[in-house]
Every structure is written in structure tokens, then in C-alpha cells.
Amino acid sequence: MAAAQRMVVIGANAAGMSAASQARRLKGAGDLEIVALERGGHTSYSACGIPYWIGGDVTDAGDLIARTPEQHRERDIELRLHTEVTELDPDRGRVRVRGSDPASETWLGFDHLVLATGARPLRPPLPGIDAPGVHGVQTLDDGRALLDDLEKTETARPADAPRRAVVIGAGYIGVEMAEALIRRGYRVTVLDRAEQPMTTLDPDMGRLVHEAMCRMGIETVTGATVTAVAADRDGRARAVVTEDAEHEADVVVLGLGVRPETGLARAAGLPLGDSGGLLTDLAMRVRGRENIWAGGDCAEVLDLVSGRTRHIALGTHANKHGQVIGTNIGGGYATFPGVVGTAVSKVCDLEIARTGLLESQAASAGLRFVTVTVESSSRAGYYPGAAPMHVKMLAEHRTGRLLGVQIVGREGAGKRVDIAAVALTAGMTVEQMTSLDLGYAPPFSPLWDPVLVAARKAAAQVRRAGTH
Structure with missing residues (x-):
């Protein structure tokens, strides 16, 4: 009987533990040993939820934890907290590990290595930046x-x-x-x-x-x-x-903001992109390495609109990366095709959303484009609670292909960006978007949804641009 292979995961948050959990679902403990190394004291938590914990919407930090260390261990995942990896040796298939004793380091071998080291917050070297407070x-x-x-x-x-x-x-x-x-x-x-x-x-x-x-x-x-x-x-x-x-x-x-935490990868000679994130193939395998994988905030992803790689630190991507990695290590087959750059946030009652390219990104990619901005309403104007909403849309010159959408408004504004995200992923033109059969009722939108109003205006702009 062949000895079990060892999967070593560096980083025990979204991407790393999604990969470990998925691989464990597909492979029994006798076929695959999984060791996860985490330099902190927590696993599988939502960093995105921290502002809402500070603000009082979330009352207990435990509510931000999706799965505890004990729960991971119950699934036959060996999880070592407060453990730091200090060196990667890809050619010999091992990593140098430092535990609670700083003076003691050991080598740990691997058959599969998953780099899920996340990103580090920017902290400029200014006088007083490390002061208490x-x-x-x-x-x-x-x-x-x-x-x-x-x-x-x-x-x-x-x-x-x-x-x-x-x-x-x-x-x-x-x-x-x-x-x-x-x-x-x-x-x-x-x-x-x-x-x-x-x-x-x-x-x-x-x-x-x-x-x-x-x-x-x-x-x-x-x-x-x-x-x-x-x-x-x-x-x-x-x-x-x-x-x-x-x-x-x-x-x-x-x-x-943050930057990819890829110091170990850089020192080991692994391929990095322009933003410093690890470069992978569609299976999330580090380029040029058969048994090294990377996902989450330490990796760059393919932008489906521009065709370039970008660094986008979001938990949604990290969890999907982990699922793909775990499936492939577990003997299945999965790919991560890329992203369109969708993000949504809020400050008090103002909702802020974007997807696709900004003007500067479209220009950098060598694209010619038209832009339109419309002010519409979140609901039918006569319905109580209707609030203004601004939608900006970018479309490719001549072809009319949707390139990007930005939305700023009150309640109901943010999640409207999902309409545009689906249209971008499908490669739709703004003309095609005008025919989308979206849900309508006065409490939810005007007769013409703000995104479709912008699409109509953008389609007209594309037609005018094509005549000159």
C-alpha cells in the first residue's frame, strides 16, 4: 500500500482552509495527510466583518469565525497555530517551520504545497507610525x-x-x-x-x-x-x-490598503506579477510548478475584461480559489476562470459599488471607450423612500461591449452592481443589456432600472461614436 501524500498549507484562513477542507472531503485520511500552518491564533474568520464588529453591528468576535481550530482538527486536518514558515525549498519539497520556540526550527516535507499567505496592510515608514494608539x-x-x-x-x-x-x-x-x-x-x-x-x-x-x-x-x-x-x-x-x-x-x-504577502515566494524564486502577487494557471497551480498552489490575497487573478492579471484582495475570491485547489489536490478537476472586479461597500447609508474597469484601467489596457453617467432613482419616484442613485457606465467604442459600471446611492444601490457583473462575465454589449428582463415593482425600482437607463444612454453614445 502506497504511503499517504502530505499536503502542507501555509495560512489557515479563507483560501488555505477551504483548500484543506475540500481536499479532505475528496480524500480520506489514509490517502492524504493535511498539515496547516498558521502564525496567528485564529482560523477561517471574516476580516471583512471587523469594521462592523468595531461599530457594534457584530457583538462578538466569535460571530466572525466560520470554523474553529477544533472543528478543523475534528476533520483530520493537523492544524498548528502560532507557527511560522521562514523558508520555502521548492526543489527539495520542504518548508522550514518555526514553532513557539523561536530558537527551534525544523524542516517539513510536502507532496503538495498550498500558499495562502494572504496580504499585509500597508504601514508607511513614518515617524510615530508604530506609537501606541x-x-x-x-x-x-x-x-x-x-x-x-x-x-x-x-x-x-x-x-x-x-x-x-x-x-x-x-x-x-x-x-x-x-x-x-x-x-x-x-x-x-x-x-x-x-x-x-x-x-x-x-x-x-x-x-x-x-x-x-x-x-x-x-x-x-x-x-x-x-x-x-x-x-x-x-x-x-x-x-x-x-x-x-x-x-x-x-x-x-x-x-x-494591502499588498500580497509573498516574501517567502519571492525568496524561493516563484513567479510574481506586477503587483507582487503569485502567478498561477487556471487550476491555481503556481506557474512552472506541478505541486505548488496559491490562492487568496497572495495571488493575482485574471481580469476577464482587460485580459491582464490584477491583485484583488477579497474573501469571495479566496474561498473559490481554495475550493479549486482542494478539488485538484483531492483528485478532481476544477479551474478558476477569472474575475470582473466586483466590489461593494458602504459608509453610513451611502452604498458604493463597482465592477469592471475604471477609465484609467481601460485606457491602460489600450481600449477606446465611451462613458455615460445618469442620475436615477432607487424606486418609483412616487413610492415612499425613493432616493437618488448615480450610475456610471463604460462601453467599448464601436463594439459597445460593456467595460465597467460604478454606482453610488442609498438603499438598493450597491447590489445593483451584480446586474453589471453578470453582463460583464457574459461579454454583453450595452445594447444587449437594454433588453434584460429585470424584475420591476414600484417598491424596488423605477419602470426603467437605473442600470438599464445607463445602458440605453451608453448604447446611444456608442451609435453616435460609430458615425464619426
């Missing part, structure tokens, strides 16, 4: 540390005394954390060096987000270059300094 929000431990700090601040101050928070970065995490802190009673300032918040939108749509945040009482400063975090006599952060001003803070939150 400055927080990232990447892991559950980060969230717990921030909550503890907020509770100490709130306990130490009289209820009517102002509490101030500064968020550095106005991307998804930045605006979600701004909402969480506003809900906790803080005066919030968001600093970003871009022209407008949410650089995942075109600047004209980002301006709508900027204006709405200011109306919510969130001071939003764009074009702001942070130069330092100033500390008090005890060494704790007291303000964030930019080239033009100093913004007082009882707490500072970093929301500057």
Missing part, C-alpha cells in the same frame, strides 16, 4: 486591540467630552472604519492623498462619496500627504501631521 485592522487580534483601546478612551473621558479619531486612507477599509467610529460617537477625520476618496472609483464618482461623507459629519481631507504621527509625553499618538495641518486624535486607524 495607531491601529491596523487586518486580523481579529488587530480588531480586539482597537476595541480595547477605544473602550479605554471612552471610559477615561466624560460622556460629553469630544473624542477624536483620524483614519489614514479613504479606500474600502478607511470609509468603513470611519462609519464605525462615527457610530461610536467620535469626531472623525479621514485623510487621503488622492484627488477624491475611493480610488476604486473614477474621480467624478469619488467626488459624490466625498460630498456625502462631509454631509455625514466626516471631515474628509483629500490631497493630504501624511508626514508623521505626533506623540504625547507618554509616547501615545495624539495627532496626525500632514504637509499642511495637524489633526488631533485620540486614536489613529490605518486604512491604506
Whole structure:
């Protein structure tokens, strides 16, 4: 009887444990040994839910955990927490592992290696950036540390005394954390060096987000270059300094985005893309390596619209990557064809969504295109609760192929982006979209849904462009 093969997983969150669980479903313990290595103390949790835990929508960190370490172990997955991999040796099929004793390292062999090392939050090397009171929000431990700090601040101050928070970065995490802190009673300032918040939108749509945040009482400063975090006599952060001003803070939150955590892969000579993420084939196998796989935030994915690879850190992709990897290691066959770049977020009651390409991305890909922006309504205008909604649409010049959609509005705006995501995946033109048979009733949409209004206008623009 042949000895069982060993599958080693580095990183025990979405991609890694999805791969391990799927492989275990397909292969018995006697056929496949699975060892998962995690340098933290938690597994299979939703990092996307951390802002809602901070804001009070989620009351217990345990609610963010999909599967505990004990549950994974019950499925015959050997899970080692607080264990760090310090070196990959692909040619000899082994990894160097450091456990709780920093002085003790051992080699662990593998037949299949899954790299699910995630992404690391950007933390610029600025004076004071590591001072107490400055927080990232990447892991559950980060969230717990921030909550503890907020509770100490709130306990130490009289209820009517102002509490101030500064968020550095106005991307998804930045605006979600701004909402969480506003809900906790803080005066919030968001600093970003871009022209407008949410650089995942075109600047004209980002301006709508900027204006709405200011109306919510969130001071939003764009074009702001942070130069330092100033500390008090005890060494704790007291303000964030930019080239033009100093913004007082009882707490500072970093929301500057992430980069693929691929230092080990780079050192081992594995192929990386322009963003530093691992490059894989459609089966999520690292290019040029038969027995090494990669998924989640450490990998780049194929953009189905532009045809290029991109780094998009989302739990939806990570879980799908893990399913594909686990299926292939378990003896089945699966592929991950790519993405169209769909994302949705909110700040207070403002919903923000995008899919496909921005203008800058379309131009970089060498595409000629037309753009339209429409203002419509979330419901029939006469129905109570109808709110304005802005939809921007990009379509390819002459062909009319849909290239991208951005939506900013109130209730019902965000998930409308799914219409466009399906159309993009199907390669539809804006003309074809105008005939989509979408659901209609006054409480849910106007007679012409805002996405279809934009498609009609874009189709007309394509026709006019074709005559010149």
C-alpha cells in the first residue's frame, strides 16, 4: 500500500482552509495527510466583518469565525497555530517551520504545497507610525486591540467630552472604519492623498462619496500627504501631521490598503506579477510548478475584461480559489476562470459599488471607450423612500461591449452592481443589456432600472461614436 501524500498549507484562513477542507472531503485520511500552518491564533474568520464588529453591528468576535481550530482538527486536518514558515525549498519539497520556540526550527516535507499567505496592510515608514494608539485592522487580534483601546478612551473621558479619531486612507477599509467610529460617537477625520476618496472609483464618482461623507459629519481631507504621527509625553499618538495641518486624535486607524504577502515566494524564486502577487494557471497551480498552489490575497487573478492579471484582495475570491485547489489536490478537476472586479461597500447609508474597469484601467489596457453617467432613482419616484442613485457606465467604442459600471446611492444601490457583473462575465454589449428582463415593482425600482437607463444612454453614445 502506497504511503499517504502530505499536503502542507501555509495560512489557515479563507483560501488555505477551504483548500484543506475540500481536499479532505475528496480524500480520506489514509490517502492524504493535511498539515496547516498558521502564525496567528485564529482560523477561517471574516476580516471583512471587523469594521462592523468595531461599530457594534457584530457583538462578538466569535460571530466572525466560520470554523474553529477544533472543528478543523475534528476533520483530520493537523492544524498548528502560532507557527511560522521562514523558508520555502521548492526543489527539495520542504518548508522550514518555526514553532513557539523561536530558537527551534525544523524542516517539513510536502507532496503538495498550498500558499495562502494572504496580504499585509500597508504601514508607511513614518515617524510615530508604530506609537501606541495607531491601529491596523487586518486580523481579529488587530480588531480586539482597537476595541480595547477605544473602550479605554471612552471610559477615561466624560460622556460629553469630544473624542477624536483620524483614519489614514479613504479606500474600502478607511470609509468603513470611519462609519464605525462615527457610530461610536467620535469626531472623525479621514485623510487621503488622492484627488477624491475611493480610488476604486473614477474621480467624478469619488467626488459624490466625498460630498456625502462631509454631509455625514466626516471631515474628509483629500490631497493630504501624511508626514508623521505626533506623540504625547507618554509616547501615545495624539495627532496626525500632514504637509499642511495637524489633526488631533485620540486614536489613529490605518486604512491604506494591502499588498500580497509573498516574501517567502519571492525568496524561493516563484513567479510574481506586477503587483507582487503569485502567478498561477487556471487550476491555481503556481506557474512552472506541478505541486505548488496559491490562492487568496497572495495571488493575482485574471481580469476577464482587460485580459491582464490584477491583485484583488477579497474573501469571495479566496474561498473559490481554495475550493479549486482542494478539488485538484483531492483528485478532481476544477479551474478558476477569472474575475470582473466586483466590489461593494458602504459608509453610513451611502452604498458604493463597482465592477469592471475604471477609465484609467481601460485606457491602460489600450481600449477606446465611451462613458455615460445618469442620475436615477432607487424606486418609483412616487413610492415612499425613493432616493437618488448615480450610475456610471463604460462601453467599448464601436463594439459597445460593456467595460465597467460604478454606482453610488442609498438603499438598493450597491447590489445593483451584480446586474453589471453578470453582463460583464457574459461579454454583453450595452445594447444587449437594454433588453434584460429585470424584475420591476414600484417598491424596488423605477419602470426603467437605473442600470438599464445607463445602458440605453451608453448604447446611444456608442451609435453616435460609430458615425464619426
